[in-house]
Amino acid sequence: MKRPTILVLGAGYGGLSTVVNLQKLVGTDEADIILVNKNDYHYESTWLHEASAGTLRPDQVRYDVKSVINQSKVTFVKATVDAIDVNTKKVATSAGEYTYDYLVIGLGFEGETFGIPGLDKYALSIANVNAARQIRDHIEYQFANWSTDDVQDDTRLTIVVGGAGFSGIEFLGELGNRIPELCKEYDVPKEKVRVVCVEAAPMVLPGFDPELVEYAVRRLESKGIEFSIGTPVVEATPEGVKIKKGEDEFEFITAGTVVWAAGVRGNRLIESSGIENMRARVKVDKDMRAPGFPDVFIVGDCALMINEEINRPYPPTAQIAMQQAVTVAKNIVALMKGNDTEEFVPALKGTVCSLGEHDAIGDVMGRKLTGTKASIMKKVIDNRALYMIGGVPLVIKKGKFSL
Numbered sequence: 435m436k437r438p439t440i441l442v443l444g445a446g447y448g449g450l451s452t453v454v455n456l457q458k459l460v461g462t463d464e465a466d467i468i469l470v471n472k473n474d475y476h477y478e479s480t481w482l483h484e485a486s487a488g489t490l491r492p493d494q495v496r497y498d499v500k501s502v503i504n505q506s507k508v509t510f511v512k513a514t515v516d517a518i519d520v521n522t523k524k525v526a527t528s529a530g531e532y533t534y535d536y537l538v539i540g541l542g543f544e545g546e547t548f549g550i551p552g553l554d555k556y557a558l559s560i561a562n563v564n565a566a567r568q569i570r571d572h573i574e575y576q577f578a579n580w581s582t583d584d585v586q587d588d589t590r591l592t593i594v595v596g597g598a599g600f601s602g603i604e605f606l607g608e609l610g611n612r613i614p615e616l617c618k619e620y621d622v623p624k625e626k627v628r629v630v631c632v633e634a635a636p637m638v639l640p641g642f643d644p645e646l647v648e649y650a651v652r653r654l655e656s657k658g659i660e661f662s663i664g665t666p667v668v669e670a671t672p673e674g675v676k677i678k679k680g681e682d683e684f685e686f687i688t689a690g691t692v693v694w695a696a697g698v699r700g701n702r703l704i705e706s707s708g709i710e711n712m713r714a715r716v717k718v719d720k721d722m723r724a725p726g727f728p729d730v731f732i733v734g735d736c737a738l739m740i741n742e743e744i745n746r747p748y749p750p751t752a753q754i755a756m757q758q759a760v761t762v763a764k765n766i767v768a769l770m771k772g773n774d775t776e777e778f779v780p781a782l783k784g785t786v787c788s789l790g791e792h793d794a795i796g797d798v799m800g801r802k803l804t805g806t807k808a809s810i811m812k813k814v815i816d817n818r819a820l821y822m823i824g825g826v827p828l829v830i831k832k833g834k835f836s837l
């Protein structure tokens with residue numbers, strides 16, 4: 435009998451963890467496992483805010499996919515997926531066309547600009563390693579030019595961050611540490627720099643404990659970061675952003691850098707795949723399959739799951755993506771053996787939001803943490819994610835140990 439082909443798209447937290455789990459469960463001759471990813475490296479998306487601010491080298495946030503896969507069981511293909519058609523079971527990639535017996539879609543997130551004019555064109559987004567490098571270089575370029583300009587334009591030194599959610603706040607935390615370094619390096623007086631966080635919702639970090647949020651805002655404000663809350667961005671231009679401050683009241687913030695971190699959606703390829711979706715995310719069945727397509731699994735940010743306790747979707751996180759991957763791998767093996775699949779039940783252990791290298795807030799297993807304790811916990815979580823994919827050698831190579 436022909437061995438089944440398991441095709442996994444994307445080597446992010448969801449896709450790569452699926453493969454790492456599959457290679458433990460599937461014997462060499464039992465299946466052909468193919469992993470397709472745009473780059474030959476995996477990047478820690480959860481560290482991208484650090485690479486974007488310039489507090490961590492881009493190299494440090496990534497590692498070779500081949501260093502964690504068992505190449506006797508898994509074929510890695512470095513290619514861009516161009517189209518998925520689940521009706522014909524065909525996946526078009528820059529390395530040719532693939533078909534499958536089981537498909538796992540783990541192509542991750544894209545920034546959501548909610549149709550706000552100009553954002554796609556004029557705002558930068560913390561989307562991947564290249565984008566992070568671009569943000570870091572762009573900010574440095576503004577500082578370098580301010581120093582050499584004949585007539586100094588201080589708005590070069592204004593950075594607008596759109597979004598006071600998780601990634602926006604984590605990025606601001608890094609900027610709070612990076613700006614003093616940049617000021618020193620480029621002889622820029624600190625008071626010339628302005629960092630403004632603009633948020634449409636009436637609060638910072640929705641869903642987080644109010645006491646922890648207050649701590650975070652206080653800490654960031656103490657580093658000079660301004661908050662403009664309940665003031666949606668209505669337009670972005672090459673000069674900056676226009677925000678709505680009241681019924682007919684608008685303000686234009688002239689800024690040399692605009693970073694948009696206010697929401698994510700699934701990968702756009704989902705929209706033309708033939709699978710029903712909402713903003714490129716698939717409301718998956720309980721066993722992580724795409725409704726109506728029993729051989730297609732969705733993992734990570736492309737999957738939408740409702741938390742029935744509060745009747746809202748679970749936030750897209752690496753934590754959930756990696757847990758889903760365990761279930762997806764087990765369920766593929768169950769199908770191969772003609773057994774029943776199991777339901778995915780998230781085991782949420784809490785959330786820690788970094789506020790820079792040595793500061794954070796966290797709600798972990800019902801305990802509220804701030805400052806160094808929360809920051810250490812964040813590093814433990816980061817190192818655990820490395821351990822789960824690449825074991826001790828990966829933790830030694832890429833782990834975070836400074837206290």
Ligand SMILES: Cc1cc2nc3c(=O)[nH]c(=O)nc-3n(C[C@H](O)[C@H](O)[C@H](O)COP(=O)(O)OP(=O)(O)OC[C@H]3O[C@@H](n4cnc5c(N)ncnc54)[C@H](O)[C@@H]3O)c2cc1C
Pocket residue numbers: 443444445446447448449470471472473475476477478479480481482483513514515516540541542543560562600601604701703733734735736750751752753754755786
């Ligand atoms: C700044 C920031 C901080 C975050 N912090 C946290 C945190 O502290 N905790 C937490 O749990 N979550 C955090 N998240 C969310 C977390 O990063 C995502 O939920 C997680 O990365 C989703 O995993 P994924 O596998 O779905 O996608 P990803 O990790 O994004 O991986 C997708 C993969 O698919 C590849 N790919 C995409 N398109 C194609 C294509 N067309 N062809 C081939 N390959 C392709 C990409 O290169 C990538 O390797 C953070 C996110 C950001 C941006």
